[in-house]
Amino acid sequence: MTARARRWAGLAALTATAALAGCGSEGEPLRGVSSFWVKVEKVNGEAPPSADEPLPANRGDTVDTWDFRIEARDPAGRRAPFDGVVRLSVEPGAVIDVEAAEEGVAVGRNIRLRGGVAVGAVHVTAVYGPTRLWAEDIGYLPAARGDQPVCSNGANDDAPGDVLIDFPADPGCAFADDDTEEGGSFSAGASKPVAYALPRVADVQGGGSATPYAFEGIQINTAAPQQVVVTRVASDGFYVTDLAGQDTGFNHLFAYNFNTPANMRVCDRLDYLAGTVNEFFGFTELSFPSYEIAPFQEGTACPVPEPRVLDGRTIADATAMERLESGLVRVEGVHVSKNFGPKPARDNVFAPDQSNCDLSGDGQIDFESPAEGSCANACSRDPECSEWTGYSARGNYKVTDGSSMIQIQTGTVSDFDPTSHRGRELDAVTGTLRNFSGGSLNWTIEARCPDDLVCDAPGCASAVKSSKEACVRMRSLDDNDAETN
Known part of the structure; x- marks a missing residue:
């Protein structure tokens, strides 16, 4: 026998001895539940x-x-x-x-x-x-009905050296009605x-105001017949639409990426999408997303659907708006509210340069303050008033057709100044629809790029573009933080 063979034989004998020792000194098999x-x-x-x-x-x-x-x-x-x-x-x-x-x-x-x-x-x-x-x-051993459970009797019923008593102090007590410590x-x-099938985008949205999978890690169903398409690439993530869910709605979703997603563009189709589902103040998000972009095929038409044009009835219908959350929408023939400016409003009276309800000047509205709360509520009800603090904090401002009203955000159109265009018409505003649960005006249309804002002011597009062309740009960088690495 060679030295190597002797070493293997010795190891086998040692292993067999250890196995026998594990069975007990008498060679009895291990018992109990494994x-x-x-x-x-x-x-x-x-x-x-x-x-x-x-x-x-x-x-x-x-x-x-x-x-x-x-x-x-x-x-x-x-x-x-x-x-x-x-x-x-x-x-x-x-x-x-x-x-x-x-x-x-x-x-x-x-x-x-x-x-x-x-x-x-x-x-x-x-x-x-x-x-x-x-x-x-x-x-866990549930106590019989009418009996005093051991885990809530005020006594130490297990090992003498254990000084912990009852639920929840004693780790042996699973619940208060546990009959053993x-x-x-x-x-x-x-x-x-x-x-079961993986959830579709519509399943994650849940068909209502909140997701059924809050705080869960979810892989989205992207397999046929689902067709998950990127409709917007933003500075903090991206928006997708599942074309297979267009008839029922709830088929749009925002993926919060913290920064611009790498190597992505509008029109991309995703073969894989996963992340953690959250509700951010009423807005369903997929946080920490992972994704795989389907290979591009030359000659394939951009599959981004045309936006849904909103009318007053739809804007007033909470369920109808939920169906469109994170989707592409458009309003037409609206104008920026006439009263929209940084000066403080007085006694709920608003003027073209006077719609600021932050009367104390601390940078926010205190709704517990009778003056500030009343001012903000009065402005919110008035189609021709766009409260200044919301614009200065988040870039949101109000547009109206005279009766219905909705907020828009045009920060992506850098050359457009909303205050110089107050009271003037916007031919069309397109963008993704975002929800923020607070106040009575919860919905905001966020323009994706200058193509989405059509008007006669600097920075605006001159005409509405098809969704096959609007905001379709070059791919984002592979490393958006390259300069800080």
């Missing part, structure tokens, strides 16, 4: 969906029922005689409750195993993509994935 075998047997009464035909992403507005079987397993993979309670969860998504045929077996999101087995149904919502059912032993084994198990 994991849980979890199987989802039915989804909504039928066989679980396949990856080729997934169920639609659940937005959290419906409840699905999963029938399951759970078995406790020992370290050797055999069924373990575990008589205890496991906590159920789904990832991603949420468990509403658990039900079982035997009374008292299911409690909330928990189910008791008898002889190492539990059979029941779990109600889930907000599930999407490959979703798994998890079971974990957290040491002993911790669990934290053994766990997960099912094979249940196939």
